[in-house]
Amino acid sequence: MPHPEHRTVDFFAEDALPVPVVTPAEAELLAAERLGLPGRAEPLGSQQDANFLLRDADGAALAVLKIANPAFGALEVEAQDAAADLISAAHPELRVATVLHHSDGAPRRAAVQVGGAETTARLLRHLPGGALSGPRHLSATTVAAMGTLAGKVSATLRYFRHPGLDRVLQWDLRHADRVVARLAGHVAEPERRDAVLAATAEAWSRVAALADGLPLQAVHLDLTDDNLIRRPGSCPPLPDGIIDFGDLTTSWAVAELAVQLSSMLHHEGFEPHRVLPAVRAFHAVRPLSAAEAGALWPLVVLRAAVLVVSGRQQAAVDADNAYATAALDREWRVFEQATRLPLAVMTQLVAHATGFAAAPDPVAPPAHPLLRDVPAGGFAVLDLSTDADAMDGGAWLEAGVEDRAAAAALAGGPAAVRTPHGGVRLSRTPALSAVSPATVATGVDLWLGPAAVAQAPEAGRVLSAGPGRLELTCGARVLTLSFAPGTSPLVAEGAQLDAGADLVRLPAGATVRLALRDADAPDVPPLVRPEYAAGWLPLTADPAPLLGLTADAPANGPDDLLERRGAVFATVQGHYYDAPPRIERGWRHHLLSTDGRAYLDIVNNVTPLGHAHPRVEQAVARQLRRLNTNSRFHYASVVEFTERLAALLPDPLDTVFLVNSGSEAVDLGLRLAIGATGQPDVVALREAYHGWTYASDAVSTSLQDNPNALATRPSWVHTVDSPNSYRGRRRGADAARYAPEAVAAIDALAAAGRPAGAFVSETFYGNAGGVALPDGYLAAVYAAVRRHGGLAVADEVQAGYGRLGHWFWGFEQQQVVPDIVCVAKAMGNGHPLGAVVTTKEIADRYREQGYFFSSTGGSPVSSVVGLTVLDALRDEDLQGNAVRVGGHLKDRLRALADRHRIVGAVHGSGLYLGLELVRDRGTLEPAGEETAELCDRMLDLGVVVQPTGDHLNILKIKPPLCLDTAAADFFADTLDLALTQLGHAH
Numbered sequence: 003m004p005h006p007e008h009r010t011v012d013f014f015a016e017d018a019l020p021v022p023v024v025t026p027a028e029a030e031l032l033a034a035e036r037l038g039l040p041g042r043a044e045p046l047g048s049q050q051d052a053n054f055l056l057r058d059a060d061g062a063a064l065a066v067l068k069i070a071n072p073a074f075g076a077l078e079v080e081a082q083d084a085a086a087d088l089i090s091a092a093h094p095e096l097r098v099a100t101v102l103h104h105s106d107g108a109p110r111r112a113a114v115q116v117g118g119a120e121t122t123a124r125l126l127r128h129l130p131g132g133a134l135s136g137p138r139h140l141s142a143t144t145v146a147a148m149g150t151l152a153g154k155v156s157a158t159l160r161y162f163r164h165p166g167l168d169r170v171l172q173w174d175l176r177h178a179d180r181v182v183a184r185l186a187g188h189v190a191e192p193e194r195r196d197a198v199l200a201a202t203a204e205a206w207s208r209v210a211a212l213a214d215g216l217p218l219q220a221v222h223l224d225l226t227d228d229n230l231i232r233r234p235g236s237c238p239p240l241p242d243g244i245i246d247f248g249d250l251t252t253s254w255a256v257a258e259l260a261v262q263l264s265s266m267l268h269h270e271g272f273e274p275h276r277v278l279p280a281v282r283a284f285h286a287v288r289p290l291s292a293a294e295a296g297a298l299w300p301l302v303v304l305r306a307a308v309l310v311v312s313g314r315q316q317a318a319v320d321a322d323n324a325y326a327t328a329a330l331d332r333e334w335r336v337f338e339q340a341t342r343l344p345l346a347v348m349t350q351l352v353a354h355a356t357g358f359a360a361a362p363d364p365v366a367p368p369a370h371p372l373l374r375d376v377p378a379g380g381f382a383v384l385d386l387s388t389d390a391d392a393m394d395g396g397a398w399l400e401a402g403v404e405d406r407a408a409a410a411a412l413a414g415g416p417a418a419v420r421t422p423h424g425g426v427r428l429s430r431t432p433a434l435s436a437v438s439p440a441t442v443a444t445g446v447d448l449w450l451g452p453a454a455v456a457q458a459p460e461a462g463r464v465l466s467a468g469p470g471r472l473e474l475t476c477g478a479r480v481l482t483l484s485f486a487p488g489t490s491p492l493v494a495e496g497a498q499l500d501a502g503a504d505l506v507r508l509p510a511g512a513t514v515r516l517a518l519r520d521a522d523a524p525d526v527p528p529l530v531r532p533e534y535a536a537g538w539l540p541l542t543a544d545p546a547p548l549l550g551l552t553a554d555a556p557a558n559g560p561d562d563l564l565e566r567r568g569a570v571f572a573t574v575q576g577h578y579y580d581a582p583p584r585i586e587r588g589w590r591h592h593l594l595s596t597d598g599r600a601y602l603d604i605v606n607n608v609t610p611l612g613h614a615h616p617r618v619e620q621a622v623a624r625q626l627r628r629l630n631t632n633s634r635f636h637y638a639s640v641v642e643f644t645e646r647l648a649a650l651l652p653d654p655l656d657t658v659f660l661v662n663s664g665s666e667a668v669d670l671g672l673r674l675a676i677g678a679t680g681q682p683d684v685v686a687l688r689e690a691y692h693g694w695t696y697a698s699d700a701v702s703t704s705l706q707d708n709p710n711a712l713a714t715r716p717s718w719v720h721t722v723d724s725p726n727s728y729r730g731r732r733r734g735a736d737a738a739r740y741a742p743e744a745v746a747a748i749d750a751l752a753a754a755g756r757p758a759g760a761f762v763s764e765t766f767y768g769n770a771g772g773v774a775l776p777d778g779y780l781a782a783v784y785a786a787v788r789r790h791g792g793l794a795v796a797d798e799v800q801a802g803y804g805r806l807g808h809w810f811w812g813f814e815q816q817q818v819v820p821d822i823v824c825v826a827k828a829m830g831n832g833h834p835l836g837a838v839v840t841t842k843e844i845a846d847r848y849r850e851q852g853y854f855f856s857s858t859g860g861s862p863v864s865s866v867v868g869l870t871v872l873d874a875l876r877d878e879d880l881q882g883n884a885v886r887v888g889g890h891l892k893d894r895l896r897a898l899a900d901r902h903r904i905v906g907a908v909h910g911s912g913l914y915l916g917l918e919l920v921r922d923r924g925t926l927e928p929a930g931e932e933t934a935e936l937c938d939r940m941l942d943l944g945v946v947v948q949p950t951g952d953h954l955n956i957l958k959i960k961p962p963l964c965l966d967t968a969a970a971d972f973f974a975d976t977l978d979l980a981l982t983q984l985g986h987a988h
Contacts, residue, residue, distance in 0.1 A: 010091035011073045014180065019071050020319055022052040022116045029054045032392040033067050036112045037125050038104060043067065048318060051248055052116075055128065065102055065110075065125040070248070072119035074562040081166025082247035083109065085159060085220060089244065092158045096151070097231065097243035099126045129243040131234040134227040139271045139983035141238040141935055142279045142581070149280030151241055151549060152225045153287025156258045159220040160288075167220055167252045172312055174223070175257045178304035179206040185311035188318055194310075194334070201341050202307045205300035208345060212667045215293030216254040223249040223257060226265030228332060233866055237931035245599040256294035260301035261283050264309070267330045267339035270983040271942070274342055275533040278355045285356050295356045299340075299348040306340035309333040343534065344524040351537035362540055365518065365547040366477070368459030369501040372516070373418070373508075374567075375454040378550030380417030384408055384449070385866040386427040388587045388596050395616060396589045398428045405513075408449035418454075421447045422554045423544035426598040430529060432500055433592055434972040436943040436979065439529055440529040441598030444542045445482075445517030451972040453510045456483060459548045467491040472505055476518065479543060479833075484515040517543040526901040532597035579941060588613025591962045591969055593946055602969055602976075604947040607800055607960035610828040611874045618831050627862045633660065643865040646872055647837060650810065652819050658899070659838040660860030664799035664826030665693025671824040672697045672760055674840060675793040678847040679757030682718050685748055685787065689724035689952050691769045692762065692797055701762050704769050720758070722747050727772050728907050728918065729926055741782040748786040757790035760822075765812030766801040771916020771956035773908045780816040788821075793844070796820035799836075802913070803828035804881030805963065807888050807912025815911070831874075833867040834858070880963040884912035887970050891959075892914065894974035901978065904986040915959035916950065917977075928953035932986070939980040945973055 010469060013019075024032075029043035033056055041056035041064045048205065053070040061403065070079055083101040090098040102110045102125040111124035134144070172181045182202045189195040209216075224246055231243025263277045281298070284290070290298070312332045353359040371378070384407060386392065392407035404427075410421040421427070430441050462475035470487035473480060483506065490751060491506045501669050508514060519526050523541035530538045544553040563584060567577070583595040590612035593601045603613070611618065625639075633640050643664040644658040661667050676682050686692075686701035700719050703711040715721065724730050727737035751758055761783055767773040784794040801812035802825050809815045811823070821844060826836030836859070848854055892908055895917055899905040905919035919929040919936070932955070933949045940947050950958040957977075961969075981987065 010075050010078050010166065012170040013172040013177070014184070015171060016073055019050045019073050019317075021048055021050060022051045022069050022071060022121065024054075024069055024116060026054065030056075032069075032114060032123055033125065036114060036123065037067070037110045037123055039065060039102075039110065040504050041065075046895070050484070051519065056125075061135065063128040063130065066099065066128050067123065068126055069114070069116060069123045069799040070121045072116065072121040074121070074248075075166075076113065077166040078169055078250075079124065081112065081164040082250045082545055083111070083124070084164055085162055085222070085250050086244075086247050088162060089155055089158050089612060095152055095242065096154070097127075097129050099129055099243070099245040099247075101126055126245070129231040129245060131236075131243060132234045133231050134232055134239055134241060135987075136227075137268070137270045138239075138985040139939060140227075140266055140269050140276070141938060142276070144238045144240060145266060145276060146279035146283040147231060147240045148225075148227075148266070149259070149283030150287055151230065151244070152262050152280070153284040155222050155225060155244065156219075156255055156284070157288040159222070159254045160255070161219040164220070167250065169251050171223075171249060171251050173249045173261075174251050174253045174258065175209075175301050175304050175308070176253055177766045178202065178308050182304075182307050182311050185315045188311060188314035190314075190327070197341070198307045198310055198337065201303050201337070204345060205303040205307070208300040208349075209297050209304065212293045212297045213254075215291065216256060216297055218293075219255045219289075220581065221251065221253050221255065222247060223251060223253060223261055225258060225262045227269070231805055238935045239737055239985075245963040247560065253907045254297070255288075256290060256298055256299070257301055257305075259290075260298055261305050263339060264302050264305040264322050264336055267298075267306070268335040268714055271939070272339070274339060274348060275351065277289045281352055281355050290356055292358045293360045296349055298352050298425040300345055301346075303340045303345065306333075306337040310337050311958050323622065326674070329472035343537065346523060346541055347534060347537035349537075350540045351534065354536040359536070359540060361477075361545055365479075365543050365545070365553065367550075368458050368548050370459055371550045372456055372459050372545070372548040373454045374457050375452070376417045376450070376549070381551060382411050382416035382419045384411055384419040384421050384447075384452050385425075386429045386617065387425060388419060388428045388598060390428065393428050393587065394809070398431055398589070398594070399433055404447075405449070406961045408513075412449060412451050415882050417452060418448050418450045419951045420449075420546075423546065424535070424539050424554065426532070426596065427529065428587075428594060428598050430596045431594070431600050434602060434944070434969060434974055435600065438531050438533060438597070438599050438944075440527065442530050442539070443528065444519075444526045444530060444537040444538055445515055445528060446545050448514040448516065450508055450512045450514070452511065453512075454508050456505040456508060456514070458501055458503045458505060463494050464491075464495050464497045467493055467495045469782075473506070474499060475521070476548070476642070477553055478521055479518050481545065481548070482515075482517040482519075482522055484517075485512060499560075516548070518545040518548070519541040532599070541818055551783055566620040579938065583941070590614075591965045601941070602945045602961075602973055604945060604961045604973060605958055606962055607805065608827050609832045609869060609882060610803060610805065611831045611878070612962040612964040613832070615874060617874050618833070618867060618870050622833070622863055624686045625866045628862075630861055630863045632855075632857045633853070637862055639862050639865035639869060641869045642861045644860075646869060647825075648839060650872075651823060651839050654841045655819070655823060655839050657840055659840075659845070659854060659856075660864065661826075661836040661838070661856050662859050663693070663836050664797075665695045665698045666825065666856070666859075667799065667824035667826050667838050668692045668696040668701075668758050668762070668795075668797055671795045671822045671840075672701065672762060673851070674822055674844055675760035676714045678844045679759040679791055679793060681757050681792060683720060683751060683756045683758045684718060685720050685722060685751070685761045687724055687763045687767075688712070688721045689726065689770055690764060690767070690840045692764075692799075695930070706950075706954060720747070720751060724767070724770065725775050726773050727771060727776055728909065729770070737776040738778075740776055741779045743784050744779075745786040748783070748790065752790040758787050758792045760793050760795050761787040762795040762797060764797045764799075765816060766800060766806060766911070766914060768800040768914070769950060769952070769953055770909070771918055771958065772911070773916070774909070774911065774961075775816060778816075780813065780818045781799065784818055784820070793821040794818070795822045795824065797824050799824060799826045800960070804875060804884060805912055805914045807881060807884035807959070809911075810881060829871060830864065830867050831871050833864065835864050835868055875963075876966070881912075883965070884963050887965050887967055888915065890967055891965075891970040891974065894970065895959075895977075898978055898981065899973070901988060902981045902986045903988055904932060904981065907955075910959070913959070913961055913963055913965060915956040917959060918951070919957070930955045932984070933957065935984060936980055939984060940976060943976045943980055945976050947973075
C-alpha cells in the first residue's frame with residue numbers, strides 16, 4: 003500500500019466524492035490557526051472540494067481557502083500548485099491562482115483533519131473580476147480569447163512532469179466510456195439515459211480509432227467558463243485569470259480544448275458553430291494535428307455525457323450541494339448542443355476551421371447518364387442566389403419564385419434547368435429572422451421541359467423506393483431522387499440494378515431533386531444553414547457528372563474579398579464590423595448577404611425610399627439610355643428639380659446650387675456665407691460632424707471623426723458648447739442656458755473685432771444621437787449672428803427630407819428660417835446628390851469669388867433621381883410613415899428602459915432616433931464598449947445597427963423611411979433579446 007502522502011485518486015475505486023463538510027466557522031479557524039490568515043469565510047461552490055473566500059474586516063478579499071476532497075492526496079495537490087506556478091512564470095500577462103506563501107517562503111498549505119479523514123488545505127491567490135460562468139452570451143471576441151488562453155496553458159504544460167499527475171479522474175476523457183457506463187443509471191429519465199449512452203458509444207468509437215495519434219501531456223482539464231476569470235472591467239468579457247487546478251492530470255492534449263468548448267454550449271444564444279473562434283485561436287497558439295482535429299468534437303460529446311451522468315450522481319450522493327444540483331439543467335443543455343448536429347458534420351466543420359479539410363473524391367463519369375433523354379448540352383444553370391436577376395424587385399420574398407424563374411429559363415429552349423450544388427438560394431430567405439435560414443443546397447434541383455427517363459448510372463442496389471422518392475447505391479455513395487408524390491419508381495426496394503436500368507419515368511415539366519452523399523454519412527437535409535455548410539457539404543458530392551456535366555466549383559471556398567479591399571482601398575475608409583457579412587443586394591429596409599441572410603437595416607439614412615426602389619431604378623435607366631452630361635447643358639430635369647426643391651423651403655430661400663454630397667454642400671454653404679458677408683470667422687457647435695472637405699471638416703468637432711478636433715481647428719473657427727440637454731454641461735431645464743451662453747460668445751467675437759460671418763449647426767443634433775436642440779436655441783443664436791452681419795447656415799444633411807416626421811426640415815422644429823440650407827443624403831436615395839438652397843442675393847454674391855460648377859451635381863441623371871425621390875416621398879407618404887412607425891418604435895424603445903438598466907435615454911423624432919446606453923443613470927458614464935458588443939450581437943440576430951456619438955455609446959437609428967411596424971417590432975424585440983443575453987436586464 004502506498005504511503006498516504008504518495009497516494010493518488012482512482013475514481014473507479016471510490017464510491018463517490020462528496021464535498022467535505024466544513025462550516026464557515028470551522029474554515030475561519032482553520033485558516034487562522036493552520037495557515038496564518040484570519041478572516042471571514044464565505045462559502046464558494048464546488049463539485050468535489052470545499053472552497054471559501056476569506057475577507058478582512060472591511061470586506062476586502064484576502065485569499066481563497068481550498069480544502070481538498072479527502073480522496074485527493076498531498077502529492078496531487080503539490081502537482082497542482084507546481085503547474086500553477088509554472089504557468090504564472092511563463093505567462094506574466096495571465097493571472098493565476100497560485101498558492102500563497104508565508105514570510106519564510108513556505109507555501110500556505112497544511113494537512114488537516116476533516117470529518118475524520120486527512121486532507122490538504124491551502125490558501126490561493128484571489129483573482130478579482132468574476133468568472134465567465136452564467137448564462138450571459140459569449141461574443142466571438144470572448145470565445146477567441148478563451149481559446150488563446152487554453153492554447154497558452156497547453157503549450158506551457160506540454161513538458162510538465164510530476165508524480166502527482168498519475169491519477170485516474172472521472173473527468174479524464176480517456177475514461178469517459180467507463181464513467182458513463184458506471185454512472186448512467188443515475189439518469190432517471192429513460193429517453194435521456196438512452197440518448198447519453200448512444201452518443202457516448204458513437205463518440206467513443208470515433209475517438210478510439212484515433213487514440214494512437216493523440217499525444218498525451220499534463221492538462222489543466224477544467225479551463226471552463228467557471229474557472230476563467232475576466233479581466234476586471236473588460237467588455238466584452240476577456241479572460242486573463244485561471245483558477246482551480248483540481249482536475250490536473252495527464253491526458254490527451256486535445257482534451258484541454260474539448261473541455262473548454264463544452265463549457266460554452268450552455269450560454270444564451272450559443273450554438274455549436276460559435277465555438278470555432280476558440281478552435282482557431284487555440285490552433286494558432288498550440289497547433290492541432292489532423293488526428294486531434296478529428297477527435298475534438300467527439301471529445302466534446304464525451305465531456306457533455308460525463309457532465310450529465312456525473313452531475314446526476316453528485317446530486318444523488320451530495321443532496322445538500324447546491325452548486326452541483328443547480329448545474330443539472332445547464333449540463334443537459336451542454337449535452338443537447340453537443341449532439342445537436344451529427345458528429346460527422348461537426349468534425350468536418352472543425353477540419354475546415356483548422357485547415358485539415360480534404361477535397362472530396364470526384365464523381366467519376368457514369369456508365370450511363372442519369373437522364374436518358376436529356377443530352378448534356380441541354381441543361382441550363384438556374385441562379386437563385388443573391389446576385390440573380392430573378393431576385394430583383396423583392397421577388398425573393400414571393401412564393402413560387404423558383405418555379406417561375408425555372409419556367410422563364412425553360413422558355414429559352416433548354417431541355418432542363420438545374421441549380422448548382424452548394425449554391426445559395428436567396429429564394430429561401432425570410433425577411434425578418436433572428437436565426438440564419440437554411441439557404442445552402444446540398445443537392446441539385448432539376449426542372450424538365452420534355453419528359454425523360456431516369457436510369458441507373460452504375461450497377462447498384464435499391465435501398466428504398468416509394469411514391470416520390472428513390473434511393474440507390476452509386477459506387478461508394480448513395481444517390482437519392484425526389485420527385486412528385488404522384489410518380490412511382492419502376493424498381494422495388496432491395497432490387498439489384500444493372501447500369502442503365504430504368505428507374506422512373508418523369509413527365510414533361512417534372513421537377514426532380516438529386517442528392518449524392520457518402521454511404522456512411524447521416525441523412526443530409528436538402529438545405530443547410532451557411533454557418534454549417536462547410537460541415538455538411540463534404541459529406542455530399544455534386545451529382546452533375548451523373549448528368550454528363552462538369553461538377554461546379556466548390557461554393558464554400560475561401561473568400562478573400564475583405565483582404566483584397568484592404569490591399570487597394572485606403573484603410574482610413576473603414577467598414578462596419580470586424581467580420582462583416584458581404585452585402586450584395588438590398589430591398590426596402592432589408593440588406594441581403596451572399597449567404598442568403600436578410601438583415602434589417604437600421605442605419606441607412608442615405609436611402610429614405612428603401613433599397614432598390616423600382617421608380618428610382620426605372621428613372622435612372624431611362625435617363626441613362628437618353629443622356630447624362632453636366633449641368634451647363636440646357637435640359638428640363640434640372641430646372642424642374644430645382645423648382646421643386648426651392649418650393650419646399652420657406653421664403654426667401656429660392657435659389658439652388660446642386661452638388662454631389664453633404665460635405666460639398668456644407669463646404670459651399672460656408673463659402674457662400676463668408677463671401678456674402680466678407681467676414682471669415684465661423685461659429686460652430688462642439689460634438690458635431692459636417693463633412694470631410696476642408697471647410698466642412700474645419701467646423702466638425704466630433705471626437706470620433708477626429709480625436710484631435712478641438713486642438714486642430716483653424717483660427718477662423720470658433721466653437722460653442724454642444725447644446726445637449728441630456729449629456730451636456732447644462733442638463734434638463736438648465737439647458738435653456740445654452741442659447742444665452744452661445745449668444746455671449748458671438749457677441750464677444752464681434753467685440754474683439756472678429757464678427758462671425760456664419761453660424762453653422764445641425765438643426766437636430768445627429769452626432770449626439772438625434773437630440774433635439776433646446777426650445778428657442780436657434781432663434782436666439784441666429785438673431786445674434788445676424789445682428790453682427792453674419793448668416794445662419796443650417797446643416798439638414800441628415801435631419802431633412804421628412805425624417806423627423808412632424809417636420810420636413812429640422813429648422814421647422816425650432817420655428818426659424820436659415821439663410822443657407824445644406825441638403826444631401828436623402829435627396830438621391832443612394833445616388834450622390836446634394837444641394838445648397840439660399841436667397842438670390844446671397845447666391846449672386848458668389849460671383850465675386852469666381853464661378854461655381856459641379857460636373858455631376860445637377861446632371862440629367864441626378865436631377866431625374868432627385869425628382870423621383872420627391873415624387874415617391876409624397877406618393878408613399880413616407881413622412882407620415884416616419885410619424886406613425888417612428889412614434890411606435892420610440893415607445894417600444896422607451897419601454898426597454900424598464901427592463902434594462904443600461905438604457906439611459908431615447909432621443910429623437912420620427913425615424914431619426916438614438917438609444918443612449920450608460921453604465922450609470924446618475925453619472926451617465928457612457929457604455930461605449932457595451933454598445934459595440936451589442937451591435938455585434940444584433941448583427942448575429944439579423945439587424946444592422948451602429949454606434950454614434952463622441953463616446954460611441956448611442957445606437958444610431960436612422961432606417962429607410964419605408965420601415966414598417968413589423969420591422970420596428972422586430973428591431974425592438976431583437977434589441978430586448980440581445981440586451982438580456984448580454985446581461986443588461988434588471
